[in-house]
Amino acid sequence: MQAPSSSSTPVADPPGRAPRGPALWRNRDYWLLLGGQGVSDLGTGIVRIALPLQVLSMTGSYAQAGLVGAVQLVPYLLLCLPAGALVDRWDRKRVMVICDLGRTLCAASVALALALGHLTLAHLYLVALVSGAFFVFFNLAEVAALPRVVAPAQLPTANAQYELAYESASLIGPPLGSLCWSLGRALPFLADALSDVASVLSVLLIRTPLQAQAGHAARPRGLAEEIREGLRWLWAEPVVRINALIKLGDAAVLGGLVLLLIALATQLGASATAAGALVACAAAGGIMGSLLVIALRRRYTYPQLVIASLWLTALFFPLYLVAPHPMLVGVVAALQLCAATTFDIMQFTYRQARIPDRLQARVNSVFRLFIYTGQPLGMAVIGLLLERVGPVPTIWVVTGLFVVLATLATVNPQVRQVQ
Numbered sequence: 001m002q003a004p005s006s007s008s009t010p011v012a013d014p015p016g017r018a019p020r021g022p023a024l025w026r027n028r029d030y031w032l033l034l035g036g037q038g039v040s041d042l043g044t045g046i047v048r049i050a051l052p053l054q055v056l057s058m059t060g061s062y063a064q065a066g067l068v069g070a071v072q073l074v075p076y077l078l079l080c081l082p083a084g085a086l087v088d089r090w091d092r093k094r095v096m097v098i099c100d101l102g103r104t105l106c107a108a109s110v111a112l113a114l115a116l117g118h119l120t121l122a123h124l125y126l127v128a129l130v131s132g133a134f135f136v137f138f139n140l141a142e143v144a145a146l147p148r149v150v151a152p153a154q155l156p157t158a159n160a161q162y163e164l165a166y167e168s169a170s171l172i173g174p175p176l177g178s179l180c181w182s183l184g185r186a187l188p189f190l191a192d193a194l195s196d197v198a199s200v201l202s203v204l205l206i207r208t209p210l211q212a213q214a215g216h217a218a219r220p221r222g223l224a225e226e227i228r229e230g231l232r233w234l235w236a237e238p239v240v241r242i243n244a245l246i247k248l249g250d251a252a253v254l255g256g257l258v259l260l261l262i263a264l265a266t267q268l269g270a271s272a273t274a275a276g277a278l279v280a281c282a283a284a285g286g287i288m289g290s291l292l293v294i295a296l297r298r299r300y301t302y303p304q305l306v307i308a309s310l311w312l313t314a315l316f317f318p319l320y321l322v323a324p325h326p327m328l329v330g331v332v333a334a335l336q337l338c339a340a341t342t343f344d345i346m347q348f349t350y351r352q353a354r355i356p357d358r359l360q361a362r363v364n365s366v367f368r369l370f371i372y373t374g375q376p377l378g379m380a381v382i383g384l385l386l387e388r389v390g391p392v393p394t395i396w397v398v399t400g401l402f403v404v405l406a407t408l409a410t411v412n413p414q415v416r417q418v419q
Contacts, residue, residue, distance in 0.1 A: 024150065024157060024158060024161070027149065027150065028207075029149045029206045029207055029208045030149045030150055030158065032202045032203070032205050032206050033142070033145065033146065033149055033202070033203070033206060034158075034161060034162060034165055035165075035202055036198060036199040036200075036201070036202025036203055037142065037162075037165070037199060037202075038165035038168070038169055039169075039195050039198040039199060039202075040100070040195045040196055040198065040199040041165065041166050041169035041170070041173075041195075042169040042173050042195055043107070043173075043191055043192035043193070043194070043195025043196060044169070044173065044192065044195075045169045045170045045171075045172065045173015045174055045176075045177065045283070046173045046174075046176055046177035046180060046188045046191050046192055046195075047107070047173075047177060047188055047189060047192045048170070048173060048174060048177065048258065048279070049173070049174040049175075049177040049178050049181075049188075049258070049275070049279055050177040050178070050180065050181045050185075050189070051065075051068065051069060051124070052065040052066075052068075052258065052259065052262065053178065053181055053275075054119075054124070054181070055068050055121070055124065057185075058119075058121060059121065061387065062259060062262075062263065062383050062386045062387045063384050063387045064383075065259065065383060066256065066259055066379045066380050066382060066383020066384070066386075067379075067380055067383065068121075068124050068128055069128070069258075069259075069376075069379045070375070070376035070377070070379040070380045071125055071128040071129050071132065071376070072128040072131060072132040072135075072376075073132055073255075073372045073375045073376040073379075074129065074132060074376055075129065075132040075133040075135075075136050076136055076368060076369060076371075076372030076373065076376075077369070077372070077373055077376075079133060079137075080136060080140075080365045080366075080368055080369040081227045081230075081231075081365055081366065081369060082223060082227065083136050083137050083140055083361075083365055084140055084227070084361045084362040084363070084364065084365020084366065085223050085226040085227050085230070085361070085362050085365070086137075086223070087137060087140045087144060087361035087365075088144070088211075088226070088358065088359070088360065088361040088362050089226075091210075091211075092141040092142075092144055092145050092211050092361075093141075093145075093203060093204075093206065093210050095137050095138065095141040096138050096141045096142060096145070096199075096203045097200055097203055097204060098137075099134040099135070099137050099138035100138060100196045100197075100199045100200045100203070101200060102130070102131070102134040103131050103134045103135065103138070103196045104193045104196040104197055104200070105193075106127045106130055106131040106134070107127075107131070107189045107190070107192040107196065108189070108190070108193040109123070109127060110123070110124065110127055110186075110189040111186040111187075111189040111190040111193065112186075114185050114186035114189065115186045139368065140361045140364055140365050140368070141210075141361065143352075143360070143364045144210070144211065144357075144360035144361040144364065145210040145211070146158060146159075146162075146352070147352060147353075147357065147360065148208060148209065148210050148211060148212075148357070149206070149210070152353060155352055155353055156293075156294065156297065156345075156349045157294060159345050159348055159349050159352070160290050160291075160293050160294050160345055161290070163286065163289070163290040163293075163341055163344065163345055164287060164290035164291065166286070167283045167285075167286030167287040167289075167290055167337075167341065168283070168287055169283075170279070170280070170282070170283030170286065171280045171283035171284050171286075171287060172280070173280075173283075174277070174279035174280045174283070175277050175279075175280045176191075177191075178275065178277075211357065212358065226362060227362065229359065229362065230362025230363045230365065230366050231366055233355070233359055233362075233363050234363050234366045234367065237351075237354065238414035239350060239414050239415060239418055240350070240351050240354070240363075240367070242408065242409070242412050242414060242415060243350070243351065243367075244366070244367050245370070245408070246310070246347075246405050246408060246409055247347070247367070247370055247371050247374070248370040248373060248374045249374060249404070249405045250310075250313075250340070250343070250374070250402075250405060251371045251372070251373075251374030251375045251378065252374035252375065252377050252378030252381070253378055253382075253398045253401055253402060254378070255374060255376070255377075255378040255379050255382075256378040256379045256381070256382030256383065256398075257282065257333070258279055259379065259382055259383050259386060260320075260382060260386070260394065260398075261275065261278040261279055261282065261329065261333060262275045262278075262279075263386045263390075263391045264278070264320060264326075264329050264391055265278050265329065267391055268324075268325065268326050268329070274326050277326075277330065278326060278329055278330045278333060279333075280330075281329075281330030281331065281333050282330075282336070282337045283337070284334045284337075285333060285334030285335055285336060285338040285339075285340075285341070286337045286338065286340075286341045288338040288341075289337065289338040289339065289342050289345070290341055290345065292338070292342070293305075293341070293342050293345045293346070296342065297346070301418070301419070302346060302350065302415075302419070303415055303416045303417075303418055305342055305343075305346050306343055306346055306347065306409055306415060307406065307409050307410050307415070308339075308342075309339045309340065309342040309343040309346075310339075310343055310402070310405055310406035310410075311406040311410075312335075312336075313336055313339045313340045313402055313406075314399060314402035314403045314405070314406050316335055316336035316339065317336070317395055317398055317399040317402065318395065318396075318399055319332045320332055320391075320395055321392060321395055350418070351363070351367065382394060382398070385397060
């Protein structure tokens with residue numbers, strides 16, 4: 001049943017919807033889904049630092065490093081909306097398995113090319129594009145599957161644990177990735193390939209059907225009509241709509257944060273390993289935010305948490321300018337990601353709890369189109385800014401953008417009325 005559009009609906013745990021199924025800690029399929037994706041996230045975290053380091057070693061250009069990372073997200077611009085409609089038609093489990101196998105082959109091809117000494121920049125661009133396309137379908141299927149394996153009242157905790165697993169992988173991944181890269185440049189990409197194999201095995205072991213079976217194909221419709229249905233639902237939900245617009249800018253800035261941290265570390269004379277440690281510090285902040293958000297939502301309202309998290313994220317950027325040591329840069333990054341994670345979990349839980357199962361992939365595809373439009377744009381622009389004007393002017397530009405985002409949330413009446 002479609003959720004009502006009133007912005008005063010509770011963020012989660014709607015009245016009259018009792019929890020179903022086992023507690024999270026006894027939910028086998030939930031832990032398979034979470035664990036498999038956690039291992040895959042670890043591989044992604046390893047490559048997250050290894051890929052720009054590899055590009056920089058080949059070209060010496062921050063702009064090229066930003067563009068290669070951006071290409072990985074470009075398929076969202078081209079495929080996101082049709083992929084959402086197709087994932088709602090197709091078997092979600094099969095989609096996830098096929099996509100993880102595809103990503104395994106992409107990462108393995110880079111490891112093999114490095115081992116043979118034949119890796120080219122064109123190869124990295126092609127792999128980034130193809131693996132990004134697989135990620136589009138996998139991500140939409142996974143997001144749509146989560147509400148099938150946990151009860152509605154468990155979604156806030158499940159989302160916080162998902163974020164905790166992601167940030168833990170991001171904490172361990174970058175320093176491990178920079179270490180692996182220094183030991184052997186093929187090692188980070190081989191580790192990423194193995195992590196995707198682990199994700200395939202975990203998905204195959206899930207027993208719960210990952211989508212509703214009844215009533216979906218009663219009347220055949222065109223792909224364009226199904227895409228429009230997802231667009232209309234999102235645009236009719238005022239809080240979901242403003243969150244999508246805010247997330248577009250948020251993703252543009254935070255998507256390029258890795259490059260910004262590498263540039264700051266280099267400016268302060270830090271090594272590649274230290275740069276990986278800075279990215280890990282940012283992930284540690286995400287872990288803190290994940291642990292805090294459940295307790296915070298018991299004491300504070302949705303508007304208070306969302307608005308405060310956006311302002312804090314904005315105001316931490318200027319602190320990078322006065323941090324005299326890489327360790328202090330890492331502390332600022334940790335505090336900033338702690339604040340940003342609170343916004344991410346709150347807005348995602350609100351949206352996920354309201355979307356009907358038959359629209360899960362389509363609506364999330366629209367929302368993720370906003371996110372993954374911002375990320376490649378942000379990576380490319382921040383890379384160009386770092387190369388042309390340096391870290392200090394770049395920091396002031398992103399600070400101004402985040403102040404605008406925080407202001408949009410603060411003055412929006414629908415956000416302030418959420419209970």
